[in-house]
Amino acid sequence: MPDNSMGLIFPTLILFLVVVTLFSFLQRKNVRGPPCIRGWIPWLGASFEFGKAPLEFIEQARIKYGPIFTVFAMGNRMTFVTEEEGIDVFFKSKKLNFELAIQNPICHTASIPKNIFLTLHEKLYIMLKGKLGTLNLYQFTGQLTEELHEQLENLGTRGTMDLNDLIRHVLYPVTVNVLFNKGLFLTNKRKIKEFHHHFQVFDEGFEYGSQVPECLLRNWSKSKKWLLTLFEKNISDIKAYKSAKGNSLTVMQAVLDIVEMETSEQSSKYGLLTLWASLSNAAPIAFWTLGFILSHPDIHKNIMQSISSVFGTAGKDKIKLSEDELKKLLLIKWCILEAVRLRAPGIITRKVMKPVKILNHTVPAGDLLMLSPFWQHRNPKYFPEPELFKPERWKKANLEKHAFLDCFLAFGRGKFQCPGRVFCIWWGSLSQMGNAALNINKEYDTCWATKGPEPSGEVTPPCPLPWQRLDLRSLTIHCFALFKKYAMVYAFGIFKTRNLTSLATV
Numbered sequence: 001m002p003d004n005s006m007g008l009i010f011p012t013l014i015l016f017l018v019v020v021t022l023f024s025f026l027q028r029k030n031v032r033g034p035p036c037i038r039g040w041i042p043w044l045g046a047s048f049e050f051g052k053a054p055l056e057f058i059e060q061a062r063i064k065y066g067p068i069f070t071v072f073a074m075g076n077r078m079t080f081v082t083e084e085e086g087i088d089v090f091f092k093s094k095k096l097n098f099e100l101a102i103q104n105p106i107c108h109t110a111s112i113p114k115n116i117f118l119t120l121h122e123k124l125y126i127m128l129k130g131k132l133g134t135l136n137l138y139q140f141t142g143q144l145t146e147e148l149h150e151q152l153e154n155l156g157t158r159g160t161m162d163l164n165d166l167i168r169h170v171l172y173p174v175t176v177n178v179l180f181n182k183g184l185f186l187t188n189k190r191k192i193k194e195f196h197h198h199f200q201v202f203d204e205g206f207e208y209g210s211q212v213p214e215c216l217l218r219n220w221s222k223s224k225k226w227l228l229t230l231f232e233k234n235i236s237d238i239k240a241y242k243s244a245k246g247n248s249l250t251v252m253q254a255v256l257d258i259v260e261m262e263t264s265e266q267s268s269k270y271g272l273l274t275l276w277a278s279l280s281n282a283a284p285i286a287f288w289t290l291g292f293i294l295s296h297p298d299i300h301k302n303i304m305q306s307i308s309s310v311f312g313t314a315g316k317d318k319i320k321l322s323e324d325e326l327k328k329l330l331l332i333k334w335c336i337l338e339a340v341r342l343r344a345p346g347i348i349t350r351k352v353m354k355p356v357k358i359l360n361h362t363v364p365a366g367d368l369l370m371l372s373p374f375w376q377h378r379n380p381k382y383f384p385e386p387e388l389f390k391p392e393r394w395k396k397a398n399l400e401k402h403a404f405l406d407c408f409l410a411f412g413r414g415k416f417q418c419p420g421r422v423f424c425i426w427w428g429s430l431s432q433m434g435n436a437a438l439n440i441n442k443e444y445d446t447c448w449a450t451k452g453p454e455p456s457g458e459v460t461p462p463c464p465l466p467w468q469r470l471d472l473r474s475l476t477i478h479c480f481a482l483f484k485k486y487a488m489v490y491a492f493g494i495f496k497t498r499n500l501t502s503l504a505t506v
């Protein structure tokens with residue numbers, strides 16, 4: 001008997017080992033991670049190649065490695081998903097986390113401690129979503145219109161000589177006066193110039209600031225401190241401000257209410273973050289909307305016609321437009337959305353908390369999962385002739401119900417979708433004012449433009465504009481005068497203050 005049992009042990013052991021090996025082999029096959037681009041330098045990995053032109057890098061990697069691949073750079077694993085299945089997982093999986101993905105960049109750029117950020121984030125998000133949502137935005141309309149008018153008056157008739165500057169000079173103060181409080185934006189010319197300078201440096205260096213230690217970014221750090229000091233000096237005024245609407249808090253007052261329940265030391269930092277979130281995307285989009293419309297004379301003409309059809313016979317005083325009239329201006333909204341599609345954020349991200357299966361690969365916990373709205377918007381299956389500016393493709397979207405087109409991801413999706421998206425589309429209407437103004441210049445095919453802001457992700461797309469500077473000064477002045485006249489009307493499509501029949505024929 002003992003001999004027999006000894007005889008069985010060996011084959012059982014061998015069988016056991018074979019099964020274990022087979023099982024682990026199959027398991028390993030199952031947990032096969034995506035192909036990884038590591039570069040050859042330890043820790044730095046593919047940083048240099050990736051950092052040079054991230055969006056071009058992503059596209060080349062997709063062609064070479066397939067729909068899902070990992071890039072190892074600066075000690076981080078970033079796994080990119082480029083197909084439908086990945087998109088679904090990206091926005092829906094409970095194994096992914098938005099807050100943990102952005103906590104480091106936020107903590108670096110605004111110096112907010114991680115624990116505070118995590119405690120406050122969801123509360124702040126819910127508040128912002130409500131404050132900037134469709135229902136509330138109608139309350140802003142009057143104020144936005146007045147602010148806009150005032151800023152245009154302040155600029156005088158000389159304009160800014162530069163389209164990008166013009167948009168900044170109008171958008172920045174209007175945003176600050178509406179979301180924070182009236183009068184917070186500086187009035188002294190020198191200070192305004194300083195504000196523009198520091199915000200621009202802060203915004204342009206944001207991506208570096210989110211990763212590189214601040215001590216290595218001298219100018220960026222200086223601008224950040226300047227902006228933080230501006231907020232520090234004004235926090236008590238922001239809190240004391242009473243809006244014309246009586247009880248309603250401004251967006252910034254509501255932010256402070258939540259932040260100061262936890263701590264009063266972080267107020268100015270949250271001020272800076274709110275400012276950055278509201279301006280950093282909206283201004284370039286306003287610019288590009290105008291740019292695209294200008295380079296498509298037929299679209300430009302249609303817009304002008306639809307505007308005349310709505311405002312053509314109206315009188316001089318403020319007139320509330322009917323729903324039906326507003327619908328006739330749908331083309332403007334389509335143009336804004338089409339510009340957002342073509343100039344969408346380069347990358348959005350989530351942290352992988354538990355291994356997650358996408359296509360035939362398992363993405364390990366700890367990876368950053370990345371998705372590129374910029375490239376998704378160039379998928380011909382969803383957007384035929386994707387590189388073309390075709391506002392009419394938005395006809396299919398149910399915009400009344402605030403539904404975008406399939407695969408339109410510029411504002412993210414799901415739980416933490418951009419809370420400023422409706423606000424942004426309204427802001428985009430601003431660019432339409434400039435467009436209307438330019439209508440007056442019959443020779444605009446040889447008209448002005450300056451180099452526009454590039455989309456995030458450092459790819460330089462083919463520029464849609466005829467970048468010529470012919471008689472820049474007189475054109476800008478001319479455009480500006482009209483821009484001013486149209487401001488009230490185009491801004492939010494609700495009131496009008498002038499007789500547009502006469503404007504249309506200027």
Ligand code: HEM
Pocket residue numbers: 121125128132277278279281282285340344345348349409410411412413416417418419420421423424427
């Ligand atoms: C064209 C203009 C804009 C674009 C393309 C844009 C895009 C985005 C994207 C992609 C996100 C991240 C969503 C995600 O990862 O799923 C985001 C977040 C955010 N956006 Fe926007 N945005 C725009 C305008 C605005 C405006 C005007 C505001 C404020 C008035 C704003 C406020 C925010 C805030 C506060 C967040 C962070 C949300 C959170 O922490 O959960 N955005 N935006």
